[in-house]
Amino acid sequence: MAVSTNPADHAPAAGTRPGGHKDGFRATSRKDHWATEPLAVLIGLSLFIIYATWAAFQGNHYYVSPYLSPFYSPLLWVNPDAAGAAPVAHAWFGSWPQWWPAFIPISPSILILPFPGAFRFTCYYYRKAYYRSFAGMPPGCAVGPIPQHPYKGETKFLLFQNLHRYAMYIALIFVVVLWTDAVRAFFKDGRFGIGVGTVVLIINAALLSGYTFGCHSLRHLVGGRLDCFSCSSSCEARHSLWSKITGFNERHMQYAWMSLFWVAFTDFYVRMVSLGYIPDFNTWGR
Amino acid sequence: MVVLDAIHRIQALHANDLACRWNCKAGKCGSCSMEINGRPKLACMTRLSDYDPEETITVQPMKTFPIIKDLVTDVSFNYEVNKRIPPFKPKPRDADGNYRMMQKDVDRIQEFRKCIECFLCQDVCHVLRDHRRQDAFAGPRWFIRLASLEMHPLDTADRVSQIKEDFGIGFCNITKCCTEVCPEGIHITDNAIIPLKERLADRYYDPVMWLMRKITGKDRKK
Structure with a gap:
């Protein structure tokens, strides 16, 4: 192998630092396909946001006995006039209120979706994902970020990310609600049975549980904030819980994606069955 | 053969004044940190066989720190x-x-x-x-x-x-x-x-x- 020993051959090109590094957005010496991952994340999250927003504003075909779409659960109020709406008895507070402003679409989903949305938006995994893919802060490791002067990180405008735990508290309530929906889906008109939709709802509740129970804030609050795990029986119990949550936490990214996909698929499945486009194979008979 | 071996070969045969910090050659001292094809890595733990034989492998000093000489930075x-x-x-x-x-x-x-x-x-x-x-x-x-x-x-x-x-x-x-x-x-x-x-x-x-x-x-x- 011939190696030039002439220093002029190794001088940095114009616009580069002495070590040959470049500055600027997307500047890198990496030769691998580093853009693939942020691009895939960008596409995946964008598709979900578009579908979830569309589904949330539909306000119809979110229910087909005994299945309720997770985008519409918990059901606070029901508009009984909407096609594919749940019976009013399913709603926590009954029929849609008369005082509802006319300029806001009537959809039970828009009342509740901001909460799981906030949980995912402030999630430590999703922060990594969208800071890289949407904000270019940076788009990849050892890849130039979008310039900021001065860089502030999460010290100013993004300070609200520190309240992730409050979104988590609400997400825990949603997990209970979704498990309740999944269990209730085994009973149609008082008769026990099982269908494809039941399985879909159970998987949805399980994946969302796996995602929620792997939350970094939950891990901190149940035991991570302790320095001594063996100092009392309650500390021992919290260590045991912390260890279990750590197991979920190590797969937080996987659960984040699987639950994201499945919750959208669950809504899609219920919607398709409610619209009559696909049959639901089950033990009740149609 | 690892990237650090290749650097030592270049140092011995072609560029005697090439500066490179190293010590244990076992991934335990943390001395030979550099950027290999743009990725921060230990040169002693990066196998040449992981790269295409026809590929030009680029080594650079760590970008974050001031350069003392060649691949050696002031940490x-x-x-x-x-x-x-x-x-x-x-x-x-x-x-x-x-x-x-x-x-x-x-x-x-x-x-x-x-x-x-x-x-x-x-x-x-x-x-x-x-x-x-x-x-x-x-x-x-x-x-x-x-x-x-x-x-x-x-x-x-x-x-x-x-x-x-x-x-x-x-x-x-x-x-x-x-x-x-x-x-x-x-x-x-x-x-x-x-x-x-x-x-x-x-x-x-x-x-x-x-x-x-x-x-x-x-x-x-x-």
């Missing part, structure tokens, strides 16, 4: 940060004159002891590498050290306010590049930085925690 910034970290301050010994810790208490901080101070995490962190916030941000390596002290069952010092104000943990936006490049596989973000951010949230951002402290009149620690 003294790190040692200056380390000097500012309040040291271990143990609680009094037990009545029999011993310190006691249970295994479950030290398991968590044991991971942080694996750090070999290669400073690849410091190199890849965009806060230091691109935004040049050395004035306000300590970097991932020092959050590992701070976490190992803060989570130590015998330690009594309180560094939370310094972690916020002096070491600037808020500048970290959790992009996990430090974890990706760590040759020791330390979960820097999940096990050190995020837990420290949560401790800050307890202290500074959680209104319920603040209220509980006001009511009970006591802080969580020490």
